[in-house]
Amino acid sequence: MKTETAREALRTTAIRSVIAGYGGYLPERVVTNAELSTRIDTSDEWIVERTGIRERRIAREGELASDLGAAAARAALADAGIAPEEVDGIVLATSTPDQTYPATAVRVQAKLGIHRGFAFDVAAVCTGFIYALSVADAMIRAGHGRCVLVVGTEVNSRILDWSDRGTCVLFGDGAGAVVLRAAEGVAGGAGPGVLSTHLHADGAHADILYVDGGPGSTGTAGHVRMHGREVFRHAVAKLSAVVDEALAANGLDHGAVDWLVPHQANLRIIEAMAKKLHLPIERVVVTVDRHANTSAASIPLALAEAHGDGRLRPGQLVLMEAIGGGLTWGAALVRL
Numbered sequence: 538m539k540t541e542t543a544r545e546a547l548r549t550t551a552i553r554s555v556i557a558g559y560g561g562y563l564p565e566r567v568v569t570n571a572e573l574s575t576r577i578d579t580s581d582e583w584i585v586e587r588t589g590i591r592e593r594r595i596a597r598e599g600e601l602a603s604d605l606g607a608a609a610a611r612a613a614l615a616d617a618g619i620a621p622e623e624v625d626g627i628v629l630a631t632s633t634p635d636q637t638y639p640a641t642a643v644r645v646q647a648k649l650g651i652h653r654g655f656a657f658d659v660a661a662v663c664t665g666f667i668y669a670l671s672v673a674d675a676m677i678r679a680g681h682g683r684c685v686l687v688v689g690t691e692v693n694s695r696i697l698d699w700s701d702r703g704t705c706v707l708f709g710d711g712a713g714a715v716v717l718r719a720a721e722g723v724a725g726g727a728g729p730g731v732l733s734t735h736l737h738a739d740g741a742h743a744d745i746l747y748v749d750g751g752p753g754s755t756g757t758a759g760h761v762r763m764h765g766r767e768v769f770r771h772a773v774a775k776l777s778a779v780v781d782e783a784l785a786a787n788g789l790d791h792g793a794v795d796w797l798v799p800h801q802a803n804l805r806i807i808e809a810m811a812k813k814l815h816l817p818i819e820r821v822v823v824t825v826d827r828h829a830n831t832s833a834a835s836i837p838l839a840l841a842e843a844h845g846d847g848r849l850r851p852g853q854l855v856l857m858e859a860i861g862g863g864l865t866w867g868a869a870l871v872r873l
């Protein structure tokens with residue numbers, strides 16, 4: 538009860554975090570399903586039918602999560618018209634950090650030439666961007682800074698077992714970023730900003746999606762292990778519940794949603810969520826066909842793409858949702 542009251546007070550406070558800029562970065566190298574089928578026992582037909590994935594990007598040797606993240610962050614700052622010196626902090630989501638420590642966020646900070654403010658990583662796997670957005674939003678509203686970069690960046694290719702057809706066909710590399718800015722006097726559902734975020738975790742399911750080694754994309758770090766069918770089952774149920782929770786918290790109906798920007802793991806999960814929300818697929822931002830699953834980067838990459846091609850417009854309501862290893866899952870409602 539106490540927590541809910543505190544949440545409510547924060548939500549209605551005069552300070553809001555508004556998305557001021559979007560950026561994305563994809564490594565150059567495209568790997569198609571056809572190329573994978575020359576190396577492992579799979580086919581374009583199987584991958585497209587079960588996942589919707591047609592191709593993915595793979596980072597070049599030596600290209601790190603911080604390189605991808607810095608490129609996306611630079612693009613987001615340029616889009617917002619904000620100089621790096623104005624950034625008060627970086628919250629970065631990744632499961633493929635450059636090293637065990639320091640945080641990949643400080644590597645991005647250094648690459649951007651920023652010498653002040655806070656910088657740290659959030660580890661919530663495919664839900665990482667929603668968690669990072671939530672943390673950055675709370676920090677802005679609590680007065681820790683007025684301009685915060687939220688970055689999702691992954692070099693999944695370094696933690697894949699390329700002989701395991703059940704996982705290696707599913708993931709890709711990439712990074713996305715948004716600039717969050719404090720704005721005063723925009724309280725209420727019609728004003729721009731992060732309306733609410735909803736985070737969940739249940740470690741009882743930690744063993745259905747995990748990496749069997751330590752972090753660090755510069756070395757050998759263990760490999761992704763997944764019980765796909767189990768994760769799929771949890772995904773549809775938990776994502777359905779959390780989008781209902783987000784809409785209810787704001788007194789909104791699914792009809793108010795202009796865009797669903799989901800985590801991009803599997804087109805079948807995305808379509809199930811669109812159906813649940815009564816949204817035609819044209820109002821869902823889909824990148825999984827070209828990016829595959831880029832974990833924490835998938836939502837900010839999708840946002841950057843839809844912003845870049847003019848689909849996202851001021852005043853629209855965007856619903857984001859994700860589920861990933863942990864299990865962690867969550868949703869965010871943002872008015873543009």
Ligand code: UT7
Binds near residue numbers: 578588704766767802
């Ligand atoms: O981002 C984090 C969240 N992750 C997810 O949301 C992933 C959720 N899970 C999924 O998306 C799906 O479960 C998968 C795409 C991973 C798998 O699809 P599925 O329809 O659940 O297939 P399955 O795992 O039940 O496998 C069906 C068959 C198996 O063969 P048998 O045992 O029926 O003979 C697999 O061995 O497909 C086989 N298979 C493949 N065949 C060709 C598995 N991977 C491949 C492959 N190519 N790459």
